[in-house]
Amino acid sequence: MPETASLQKRKTGRKRRRAGFDTAFGRAMLQVVAVVAFFAVWEIGVRAGWISAFLVGSPSGIFSVGYKMILSGELVSDTWYTLFEAILGFIIGTIAGSLLGLALWYSVFVARLVEPFIVAINSVPKIALAPIVVLWFGTGLVSKVALSVSLTAIVALIAAYQAAKDADVDLQSLLISMGADKHQVFFKAVVPSTLPSIIATFRINVGFGLVGAVVGEFISSQRGLGHLIYTASSFYDLNTVWVGLFTLMVMGFVLYYVIDMIERVSLPWKQSSTTHQVQV
Amino acid sequence: MQQPPVQLSVRNFQKSFHGKAGEVRVLDDLSFAINERDFVSIIGPSGCGKTTIFNIIAGLLEPDSGAMHYRGEEIESLRGRVGYMMQKDLLFPWRTVLGNVLLGLETRGVDRAEAEARAREYLKGFGLSGFENAYPKTLSGGMRQRVALIRTLIMDPDILLLDEPFSALDYQTRLYLEGVLKDAVETYHKTVILVTHDIDEAVALSKRVIVLSGRPARVKIVHDIEIGATSPIAARGDARFSGYFHSLCAELDIQTEKTA
Numbered sequence A: 001m002p003e004t005a006s007l008q009k010r011k012t013g014r015k016r017r018r019a020g021f022d023t024a025f026g027r028a029m030l031q032v033v034a035v036v037a038f039f040a041v042w043e044i045g046v047r048a049g050w051i052s053a054f055l056v057g058s059p060s061g062i063f064s065v066g067y068k069m070i071l072s073g074e075l076v077s078d079t080w081y082t083l084f085e086a087i088l089g090f091i092i093g094t095i096a097g098s099l100l101g102l103a104l105w106y107s108v109f110v111a112r113l114v115e116p117f118i119v120a121i122n123s124v125p126k127i128a129l130a131p132i133v134v135l136w137f138g139t140g141l142v143s144k145v146a147l148s149v150s151l152t153a154i155v156a157l158i159a160a161y162q163a164a165k166d167a168d169v170d171l172q173s174l175l176i177s178m179g180a181d182k183h184q185v186f187f188k189a190v191v192p193s194t195l196p197s198i199i200a201t202f203r204i205n206v207g208f209g210l211v212g213a214v215v216g217e218f219i220s221s222q223r224g225l226g227h228l229i230y231t232a233s234s235f236y237d238l239n240t241v242w243v244g245l246f247t248l249m250v251m252g253f254v255l256y257y258v259i260d261m262i263e264r265v266s267l268p269w270k271q272s273s274t275t276h277q278v279q280v
Numbered sequence B: 001m002q003q004p005p006v007q008l009s010v011r012n013f014q015k016s017f018h019g020k021a022g023e024v025r026v027l028d029d030l031s032f033a034i035n036e037r038d039f040v041s042i043i044g045p046s047g048c049g050k051t052t053i054f055n056i057i058a059g060l061l062e063p064d065s066g067a068m069h070y071r072g073e074e075i076e077s078l079r080g081r082v083g084y085m086m087q088k089d090l091l092f093p094w095r096t097v098l099g100n101v102l103l104g105l106e107t108r109g110v111d112r113a114e115a116e117a118r119a120r121e122y123l124k125g126f127g128l129s130g131f132e133n134a135y136p137k138t139l140s141g142g143m144r145q146r147v148a149l150i151r152t153l154i155m156d157p158d159i160l161l162l163d164e165p166f167s168a169l170d171y172q173t174r175l176y177l178e179g180v181l182k183d184a185v186e187t188y189h190k191t192v193i194l195v196t197h198d199i200d201e202a203v204a205l206s207k208r209v210i211v212l213s214g215r216p217a218r219v220k221i222v223h224d225i226e227i228g229a230t231s232p233i234a235a236r237g238d239a240r241f242s243g244y245f246h247s248l249c250a251e252l253d254i255q256t257e258k259t260a
């Protein structure tokens, strides 16, 4: 069959010699070296008295504080607490926002009606809502989740609405010519074509979920990494602050790869041959 | 030879679009008839309104005035009963080959197992077994258009509306698919209206060719093609082929002079 030939050609054409460090292992080594060097310079700088341990902490101090906090279980419980708030906010916000955004496809009238309001809400820095949210929802878990929801929902809503508007009209026309009704057009053409955009918002929203949780904890809370960072910094306990920050970083990192995996599993048709960038 | 009965008649279609540059009259009192088991090609200058005609028949657009009759009965449109195939293959990228073929049966609510069995049979018949679970982006243009053709045929539509279905393909693939189409139309006893800008293709495939004038579109002339060859390639070797080809060219040439 002549058509399959193009597939095979593409595969063989991809083999390209890469120079020296540009392999998965080489890159990982360079990355590890960079991290180790960074902490070494920091530690040496502090010990030699070039930089103030009081203002920046020190890697050895961070390590021993972190170790103690892990042993006492304090770090783990704060981490779970913040993670729980962030993920809950992310899930509720993203689902609610996406559903609302998609629902706007159903009525052009309603969509046009509410569009300026969505833009207005979006232009408010949601973090500014934090004090009110705490007033309304108290100092516990709910206020952090609510703040995360307010941050993530609007992002998901706008992305879903935009993607639904951009869904290929020809695919929709084809379905209509087949006799499909509005629901079928929605579920068979619109929803699937918005999925890549919606999943792309996961990446942004996972970060916003964490922002909501941490800022909520800054304002008022008895638990969580935000609370840990906030109270430690008021005591100038920089090492503890760094422990909190690095934990947040690891958390964001892990979540990023989880999203990556979700993307790969849920959009199999997007995979293969799209990951390659043009070599310039 | 006795004339077969009329299956679809289009009477006095008028359609204008209101764009930024004012009103564009696309169809002006357009009428034609399609017989049972007909294979009619529509040719005409680009932008004259051929796609618009299909969109009206398929129920995607409403004419400003005019009427359609299907087997003598007045109808609004043939929505849900046509097999509309467009220039772009319009395969759903998130659906596999099988999923794409099943699209129409799904919208009709056909039982899943039954639909799948039918789909596999069609795929096999068109040389696509083994590709059921492939995504469209991994297929060549010719294969994609074959999937689109199966998706159209499997719904057993009353009439096939093919809007320049092969124009994006290379000549060799196009010849091959013309043969596939011709065979399928014979096998499944279908009526076809084919829009093409390829006069050669129109003569090789059709029983009749409708030549449209430039915008607003009117039927300029209807040519009967009496080649009756078994395959589009054989048709191209027929002694009368070049006669038809040249007279259709002449029809179109006169028009381009007029509209230029």
Ligand SMILES: Nc1ncnc2c1ncn2[C@@H]1O[C@H](COP(=O)(O)OP(=O)(O)O)[C@@H](O)[C@H]1O
Pocket: B017, B018, B019, B024, B026, B045, B046, B047, B048, B049, B050, B051, B052, B053
């Ligand atoms: N939805 C639309 N709104 C405005 N103008 C349109 C629309 N669809 C088609 N037209 C115009 O109508 C004319 C005929 O279009 P079309 O039927 O696609 O032509 P063809 O298929 O013969 O090339 C073109 O000039 C095109 O610009």
Ligand SMILES: [Mg+2]
Pocket: B050, B051, B163
């Ligand atoms: Mg067209």
